[in-house]
Amino acid sequence: MNKPLRRVAIAALTLLAILMINVNYIQGSQADKLKNDPLNTRQLAAQFEHNRGPIMAGGVTLAESKKIAGDKKNYQRVYKQGELYSPITGFVSVFNRTGIESAENGLLDGTDKRLTVRNWFDMLVGKKPAGATVQTTIVPKAQQAAYDGVKGKTLRRGAAVAIDVKTGAILAMASFPSYDTNQVATHDSAKAGKASSRLEKQSGKPMLNKAMNETFAPGSSFKIVDTATALESGGMTKDSPFNASELILPSGHTLPNADGDESKCNGSIPLINSFATSCNSTFGRLAGTLGQSKLRAQAEKFGWNAPFHVEPGMSSASGNFPSKQLGGDDLARAGIGQGDVTATPLQMAMVAQAVANNGTEMKPYLVNRVTAPDQSELTTAQPQVLGHPISANTAGQIQDMMRQVVASGTASSVVGGQDIAGKTGTAETDGTINEDWFVGFAPQHNPKVAFAVVTEGPNTSDGAHFSAPIALSIVQAVR
């Protein structure tokens, strides 16, 4: 009986060998897949055991982890001025992660390979590595000025973005209404759940970052894009004469200019004058002359119709420039930034940045530097060129035009004489609320900061009076 006995022995050992192969497969090659399985709640539950590194802005700590009294294991994430910094930090909650907390999670909680490899000894003895410090590009004073300004002025919602002209670093990104990130970061899942569902129902969507995840009608601030198109592919210069007289639309309606501008927007005048006065008649007509495809191509060069990531997992909504054929009326309206045309405040700030940076558009970013607990540098932001939507020559001419707006145009009565340049925008929405924009750069020469501010004021409000002062206070805070 020994021959079959040996065969049965081989069969029995084969069964055990199959088990060994299977556990090798599961724990050797499938481990990461299992760890990241959406049904696996372990990582989310274990996240509070990590001593997450702080998120900083200049010398200010925006978020840090603190030991909980009477709890040996867990840390509570604490946000300083949650309402002010929520668009930047985001939060870690029992349910999810947002903002930089999500984008830099691996480095913050210490599980990133760049940290674990250097902490291999800690790993061997089962000690959890401390998280890295994330230094953002935010300038706290500018952030405060942006938030306070928007909060003080807007009736409903608002946002302000400031970008470093040379690098694309985001210096301020405020969103209103906002929320206290500490409310949703509590470990008490019932409380956290209640807080987030209350915030989701609240008007103005406090948890939505209006600066880059909400789109608004850009109104006359979109005339920067019209002008760029005219200069780039319409064979014009800032001084080219163009008919500014009242525009009768194909439907027979007129495209109205602002009250009191009728005398300035009359006859064939240089384009720069129409820009400074913000003649709707000129730009409505210009849109028809240039055509939808040229306008759309230029808008897309600036970044319209394509979402992008500010940081990994932190995507910005995309502005919309319609691709379906527009009728004559609608094309004219698109030319003045109304109708189907929308933009995020970040998108408009990027347009201003490209103009101020002589035509080179930089990729906006929020994380400047990440340092390990031993102060050694893990990553440093490398400014990236996003594209060259306009030539240096075009950029220079548009800079002149935006300076003219402040010198003698729509913004002169408010910020005239200040070292700032920009384009106002006032978009009518539902008859009761206007979206008031100021998009530009400062200082007037050798610009350092590009910005876009949007507030929502009553139907009598305009971008110059509502948003330009906020922009001024932001750029003054950066200096």
Next chain:
Amino acid sequence: MSSITTNEAGIPVATHPRRSAQLAMLIFAMIITVAGFAQVGLARDGHLPVGMYGYGLGLGLLAAGAYFVVVRFAPYADPLLLPLAVFLNGIGLAMIYRLDLNTSQDMKDAIAAGKKVVPFNGVSTSAQLEWTALGMIFFVVTLLVMRDVKIVQRYIYTIGALGLFFLALPGFLPSSISGALGAKIWIRIGSISIQPGEFSKLALVAFFAGYLVNKRQALSIVGKKFGPINLPRARDLGPILVIWVICLGVLALENDFGTAILFFGLFVSMLYIATERFEWVAIGAVLLACASLLAPMIPHVSQRISTWLNPQPYFDGGCRINGKIVNQTPLADCLHKGGQYIADSGQLMRGLFSMGQGGVLGTGLGQGQPWRTPLAYSDFIVTSFGEELGLTGLMVILLAYALIVQRGMKAAVATKDNFAKLFAGGVSFVFALQVFVIVGGVTRLIPLTGLTTPFLAQGGSSLLANWILIAILIRVSDTARRPAPQPIQDEGMTQVVNTA
């Protein structure tokens, strides 16, 4: 003098006792166990645990007792079997200690601080140590009573009948006594619950061995020939069909296809060993194929198969609404929407997540969260080890199992008596098959069934039965390796008469 000779069958065997080797391995097994306890304490409570001394000493004394009995009453036995069993029993105890929050300083502090504490129900280190003690007593008694396995051969019909009775009993008892988690395989009396299948397993191996030794000649006779295949005579098909029907009955009455596969696989393999005719395996495979077509008709079995094939939709409760399985956690929601609650793969998937968490090196004993998987201390103890000791630890455990199987098979091959051969071979095979069915089940290699993990899982019946199993293997290996009684020194010499 070389210690290796060959016996009459030409099998190399060691013919002198290997006491020191056995003692060294035993001490090694105890060191691993105590180190396991120490690590649990250090990681969980920050100091060496009090339990380390008590449980370590307890297991150490038991192991020492078992060692002396083996040395005295089975001196030629394979020196690896006892240390392997002590090793598995020991690390199982350490894992149960780790999962037993009653032993945790944290919990004592919390209770002292007046906090409300809900202890983890079901896991108990002290009970497991008591069962271990009882298991080792059974081990010793088996060794003492069964001085030769042939004693068993005399009572095979009695043993077989008892085995069948206890196997079938839970199926006929009301579910309140026998049922849990869908299967009816327990007998609960008061606070004690017994899984009689564990003992039936050994009884039936003994019965099959005795029966087949008697009938092997008849079962080997060739009946009809189909080309190269020599089929047995039709009337000899009786026994295999009877066993097949019994296994299907177990399946239908007790919802336990793990045990059914175990018994059927066992019988077919023993039939093959006894008759040396591979055709029996082929016939077994055909019957198994028929059974696997019938089995999904049993709802419990079909649930296990669907959750095995595609566990995601069943996570924490799958609900069939309009022919589609949707994840519907609260049962009430499912019924409210007019759906039909199907099955829950939460335990299976949590076990896999646990293993994924462990990766290659594991989190370290006491540093993972194996308690997230339900029954992490019994059915799913393998995934608990997978998490905290990693792939490395699981490979060691599986190798320990493989060594027990290999040592058992070696004893079967080496022994001369046919009954002992079949008995030891059957016992080793059923051990391997059981490990395969339960470990394969929790690692989603095959559908999950509720067999116990030998020596590791918390559970009295399983521990007792497996200690008896080791005693049987030790007894057979002792007999196999014991040198044949030497004839009195050179008889010829005495007849030489010196006449000089």
